[in-house]
Amino acid sequence: MESLIIIGDGGHSKMVQNIVRESGTYRLTEVWDDKYPEPVARDGILYTSLDEKLQSLTQMDSDVAFFVAIGDNEIRKKIARTLALAGKKFAVIVHPTAFVEATVEIGEGSLVMAGSIVQANTVLGKHVIVNSGATVEHDISVGNFVHFAPGSVVTGGCTVADNVLIGAGSVVVPNISIGANVVVGAGSTLTRNLEEHSRKKTE
Ligand SMILES: CC(=O)SCCNC(=O)CCNC(=O)[C@H](O)C(C)(C)COP(=O)(O)OP(=O)(O)OC[C@H]1O[C@@H](n2cnc3c(N)ncnc32)[C@H](O)[C@@H]1OP(=O)(O)O
Incomplete structure (x- = not known):
């Protein structure tokens, strides 16, 4: 099963994380959000800083899929563009x-x-x-x-x-x-x- 990284851990993201769990189409491995200045592992998922991760995108495994789980259209666009410029693919x-x-x-x-x-x-x-x-x-x-x-x-x-x-x-x-x-x-x-x-x- 393909690995998935979700961006954002607010209310909208909680819904998305539930869908991923229920549908079983991706294996959620990481959630990136600036409310995690220090990485935390819960139920096999790593919750970690968005800002830090965005700065080291090029060093990442290219097989992983991303999903920007942010309801605000402008913020979702800004982050999706950064990921797309680094050649990342989206679920x-x-x-x-x-x-x-x-x-x-x-x-x-x-x-x-x-x-x-x-x-x-x-x-x-x-x-x-x-x-x-x-x-x-x-x-x-x-x-x-x-x-x-x-x-x-x-x-x-x-x-x-x-x-x-x-x-x-x-x-x-x-x-x-x-x-x-x-x-x-x-x-x-x-x-x-x-x-x-x-x-x-x-x-
Ligand atoms: C899972 C989720 O939760 S997804 C969330 C999806 N989000 C939405 O559906 C929200 C959509 N946004 C809205 O409806 C907003 O209220 C907007 C964009 C229409 C207006 O936002 P603003 O311009 O910031 O208006 P503001 O909140 O300052 O209100 C100004 C006036 O308009 C009224 N108003 C605000 N929204 C509405 C509306 N949808 N219909 C009628 N009147 C409205 C306010 O009551 C206020 O009236 P008053 O001056 O008599 O007190």
Whole structure:
């Protein structure tokens, strides 16, 4: 079984670590987070400093896969870029209870969490999060570093550019185009296209 190193040990990472344990697709060997200035071993996993490890990436075994388990799109992007520049490869993690239709393409470093649905002909970019119970419908084009928060629903034919956060419980009607770096507030209903860098809140 392939070894896996997870970056980040906050709340989001706990969910990811559980999925890795439940699905048995990777052997989790290390977790890197700056809350561990000194290395600690627990249950056969080494918890150690992110900062120190990032400085010695080139000396590492190239066979190991990485997963950046950080919910914030910008921080996830920054760390994923550092790892990619050092030639590291990324795992794709899918919870056993998620439904991912056979034609869906999932980019490296992406995560599909418990009870979520990704439908036909949808393409997820790199380091995307489809969080618990989110629905990403058919024929949707999704950029890199996008986060579909828990319970959000993006309906068919939409386009979602890079670094977008679709807030928890929000709904996007069909064929909407969402520009890069947009934040759709929790509980919003989006019925019009959104330009990049804009925010949408419930009225
Ligand atoms: C597993 C997980 O936990 S994943 C987490 C996923 N995260 C989310 O879904 C959160 C998405 N983010 C939001 O909804 C945020 O509240 C944002 C981005 C829309 C707004 O953030 P900010 O601009 O910082 O707004 P701020 O918190 O300062 O609030 C400003 C005003 O907007 C209101 N507001 C904030 N968010 C919303 C919202 N989603 N809908 C309606 N009103 C809102 C606030 O109540 C406040 O109103 P007031 O001025 O009358 O007091």
